[in-house]
Amino acid sequence: MLDNAPSKKMDERELLAVLREEDRDSASFFSSELATVQAEAMERYYAEKYGDEVEGRSQVVTHDVEDAINWSMPHLMRLFIGNDELVTVEDNESDDPQLGDQIGEYLSHIFFKENAGEEILHDFAFDGMLQRIGWVRIAWADATPKRKLIKNVPAVRLKEYTEDPEYEIIAQDSDELEQLWELEVRHTPTNGRMVVEQIPPEEMAYSSRASSVDKSDYLRRKSEEFVSELCREFKDKAYDLDPSNYGIQATNGEDDLDSDPRRQARHEQESSDAKDNSDDHVNKRKVDLLTEYIRIDYDGDGIVELRQVKRVGNTILENIEVDEPEYVSWSPIRVAHKLTGRSITDTVLDIQKIRTVITRKLLDSLAQSLAPRRVVNKNALGEEGINQLLDHDIGDVIECEGDPNLAINELITPDVSQSAYAALEYFDQRSEEATGITRHAQGLKAKAITDTKGGIENLQAAANSRLELIGRWLGHGVERIFTRMYKLSVAHQDQPRMLKLQGKQAEFDPRGWSEDARITVHIGQAAETREARIAKLILIKDEQKEILLAIGPDNPICSIKEYRETLALIAREAGFKKPERFFKEIKDDWQPPDPSEQPDPATEEAKAKIQLAQQEAQAKVQLSQAEAQQKAQQSQAQLQFDQQMNGAKLETDTKIAEMKFAHQREMDQAKLQSEREIAAMRIESEQQLAYARMEAEMELARWRTGQELELAKSKASEDAKLKEDRPGGRLDA
Numbered sequence: 001m002l003d004n005a006p007s008k009k010m011d012e013r014e015l016l017a018v019l020r021e022e023d024r025d026s027a028s029f030f031s032s033e034l035a036t037v038q039a040e041a042m043e044r045y046y047a048e049k050y051g052d053e054v055e056g057r058s059q060v061v062t063h064d065v066e067d068a069i070n071w072s073m074p075h076l077m078r079l080f081i082g083n084d085e086l087v088t089v090e091d092n093e094s095d096d097p098q099l100g101d102q103i104g105e106y107l108s109h110i111f112f113k114e115n116a117g118e119e120i121l122h123d124f125a126f127d128g129m130l131q132r133i134g135w136v137r138i139a140w141a142d143a144t145p146k147r148k149l150i151k152n153v154p155a156v157r158l159k160e161y162t163e164d165p166e167y168e169i170i171a172q173d174s175d176e177l178e179q180l181w182e183l184e185v186r187h188t189p190t191n192g193r194m195v196v197e198q199i200p201p202e203e204m205a206y207s208s209r210a211s212s213v214d215k216s217d218y219l220r221r222k223s224e225e226f227v228s229e230l231c232r233e234f235k236d237k238a239y240d241l242d243p244s245n246y247g248i249q250a251t252n253g254e255d256d257l258d259s260d261p262r263r264q265a266r267h268e269q270e271s272s273d274a275k276d277n278s279d280d281h282v283n284k285r286k287v288d289l290l291t292e293y294i295r296i297d298y299d300g301d302g303i304v305e306l307r308q309v310k311r312v313g314n315t316i317l318e319n320i321e322v323d324e325p326e327y328v329s330w331s332p333i334r335v336a337h338k339l340t341g342r343s344i345t346d347t348v349l350d351i352q353k354i355r356t357v358i359t360r361k362l363l364d365s366l367a368q369s370l371a372p373r374r375v376v377n378k379n380a381l382g383e384e385g386i387n388q389l390l391d392h393d394i395g396d397v398i399e400c401e402g403d404p405n406l407a408i409n410e411l412i413t414p415d416v417s418q419s420a421y422a423a424l425e426y427f428d429q430r431s432e433e434a435t436g437i438t439r440h441a442q443g444l445k446a447k448a449i450t451d452t453k454g455g456i457e458n459l460q461a462a463a464n465s466r467l468e469l470i471g472r473w474l475g476h477g478v479e480r481i482f483t484r485m486y487k488l489s490v491a492h493q494d495q496p497r498m499l500k501l502q503g504k505q506a507e508f509d510p511r512g513w514s515e516d517a518r519i520t521v522h523i524g525q526a527a528e529t530r531e532a533r534i535a536k537l538i539l540i541k542d543e544q545k546e547i548l549l550a551i552g553p554d555n556p557i558c559s560i561k562e563y564r565e566t567l568a569l570i571a572r573e574a575g576f577k578k579p580e581r582f583f584k585e586i587k588d589d590w591q592p593p594d595p596s597e598q599p600d601p602a603t604e605e606a607k608a609k610i611q612l613a614q615q616e617a618q619a620k621v622q623l624s625q626a627e628a629q630q631k632a633q634q635s636q637a638q639l640q641f642d643q644q645m646n647g648a649k650l651e652t653d654t655k656i657a658e659m660k661f662a663h664q665r666e667m668d669q670a671k672l673q674s675e676r677e678i679a680a681m682r683i684e685s686e687q688q689l690a691y692a693r694m695e696a697e698m699e700l701a702r703w704r705t706g707q708e709l710e711l712a713k714s715k716a717s718e719d720a721k722l723k724e725d726r727p728g729g730r731l732d733a
Contacts, residue, residue, distance in 0.1 A: 009300035012316050019292055019309060022218040026205035034340060038131040038201055039261035041345040044352055045069065045130055058363040064352035065345050069129050072344060072467055076125045079471045079523040080478060081118060087482050087521055093514040105501050106508045107482050115196040123198040125474055128332045132343040135199035138484040139326045140492045143189040153181040166190055191495050194485055199327065202262040210339045219293040219325050222257060224286045230312065240315040257288060287312050293325045328484065330477030332470045374408055471523055479521040486519055534573045541566045561586045
């Protein structure tokens with residue numbers, strides 16, 4: 001019969017008993033199943049020996065697991081590294097269309113710049129690919145003061161440190177000669193920071209039937225922490241954390257992290273850094289801190305809540321209610337309704353074992369074929385002959401009695417290498433089918449049937465489809481990381497921040513962001529090859545160009561800004577981090593020029609032709625000058641050569657040559673002078689002749705004009721006289 005009475009509030013003893021029981025159940029699950037598999041996966045990655053090796057035989061171990069992981073990791077990393085549009089945010093409550101992109105840039109900056117984003121992604125993916133599951137912790141760390149020593153501080157910086165409320169100057173020392181200061185400061189940031197860290201799988205445990213992190217009834221992390229740090233953080237528990245306390249001593253038992261088979265497999269070749277419990281090393285003492293998440297009705301209100309409990313042994317340091325765990329996980333091969341799926345290692349473990357056995361047999365057979373065993377007649381060789389046979393000296397003489405063919409006989413081992421190679425080829429194909437990592441994706445030479453670009457691309461696409469599916473599951477894990485980062489920023493960052501992203505200063509204030517925004521991680525474009533993306537961008541660029549030429553820059557489809565953005569993306573995909581070196585950024589207030597203010601094309605064409613003609617003339621002048629300079633240099637070189645050749649002649653020859661040269665020069669100068677005088681006289685006579693001709697023509701013109709006037713007057717007089725004498729005229733009588 002059900003008891004409807006309300007439950008009572010639990011005390012710490014009852015909570016501690018439940019936690020210890022849950023921890024034992026989860027630890028036994030890991031020890032019996034997952035921990036063993038993960039430890040073996042690490043050993044196979046390192047190609048450790050199997051333990052069944054025979055002395056005197058080949059002990060080689062193939063690296064199938066390592067090859068599968070190492071060939072798949074670059075593809076997975078390329079999905080996230082260098083993708084400018086990796087994260088987008090959909091905030092339905094905001095009217096700003098650019099706010100989502102700005103938030104995505106802000107989260108990417110926190111992850112990749114303020115935290116070791118690339119290393120975290122690599123280890124997150126690596127653990128999942130190798131050990132079935134990868135873990136990342138995302139938490140908000142409050143600002144804590146830190147002491148720093150700053151040297152060579154100039155006067156300007158000293159004033160900034162003095163006026164900055166984040167810095168408290170504890171001590172200072174100055175160099176009056178160089179005006180530099182040495183400061184000891186206490187730095188207390190005004191705001192906390194986001195902490196993202198990758199967690200080793202051996203530190204995590206959860207309920208055996210959990211289907212996800214959010215739905216797990218119990219989740220635990222076991223980490224090594226300094227006792228002094230815990231005492232500083234939990235001052236009210238400092239007495240319970242004293243090394244003489246029984247509870248803290250009980251933490252270093254058989255379930256210590258150093259005894260975990262996964263850690264031992266990872267650090268098999270390294271010395272163990274076990275925690276030192278002696279009183280002489282109290283300040284460096286470490287203990288196992290358990291950070292546990294359990295779903296339980298602790299306060300007795302009838303509602304099961306998620307509680308975060310931090311404890312060391314039997315000492316509970318913190319017990320608070322939280323909304324969600326601060327851990328995110330992923331598995332490369334999902335298994336429905338299970339938190340932990342399968343790994344790439346699981347698909348090739350048996351293949352690595354088989355290929356190791358075949359390879360060992362192949363090498364043993366090859367060694368026996370090259371150095372076969374011998375059957376020896378001891379009586380025929382004697383002890384001395386046997387010793388000479390064992391020495392294996394080249395060209396050595398082996399003494400025997402009787403027929404040597406009856407004394408020594410080679411045991412020829414059949415060559416089985418062809419069968420071994422065929423078997424290895426078969427299991428290579430099985431490995432490709434199991435992992436999706438093919439020889440074509442590795443850049444190896446394909447068979448003749450695929451010696452075409454299309455054939456290779458089809459094979460790579462088929463091989464990459466499985467890796468792309470794994471990349472999508474990894475993308476969902478990264479999406480949960482960024483989602484928690486967003487929620488923590490909204491909940492804890494109570495001041496705006498100024499950051500310089502992509503060369504621009506921008507302010508980010510999470511206080512105005514919506515709590516229900518959707519975070520999306522995009523990996524579809526990154527899954528393609530760089531060449532394919534560039535080809536698609538070039539097609540887009542060509543279409544934009546056609547639209548701009550056909551309709552103009554004011555068309556409703558695309559503008560100059562979109563065209564410039566496409567060009568910038570092409571430059572980025574080509575590997576150039578700063579496309580603005582090739583294509584300037586277009587300002588927001590930029591407007592296309594008014595067509596009415598554009599210059600006349602005919603005028604511009606005429607100007608261009610004139611400029612071209614000027615450039616051609618200038619080029620010809622420069623060419624002529626260069627040719628003249630070259631000829632002068634050649635003449636000077638020839639003259640120097642002639643001088644060197646004729647330097648040994650007699651002094652009289654030199655004087656004769658000088659006299660001839662001087663005489664010739666005088667003749668030339670006289671000739672030039674006479675020619676100049678003749679030319680001047682000719683010019684002067686021509687000018688005088690021209691003046692005389694001009695005066696004669698003018699005199700002739702005046703005379704002709706006078707004659708014409710006289711003729712006109714005479715004609716007029718005759719006409720008048722004729723009028724008077726004609727019949728019918730006037731009669732005076």
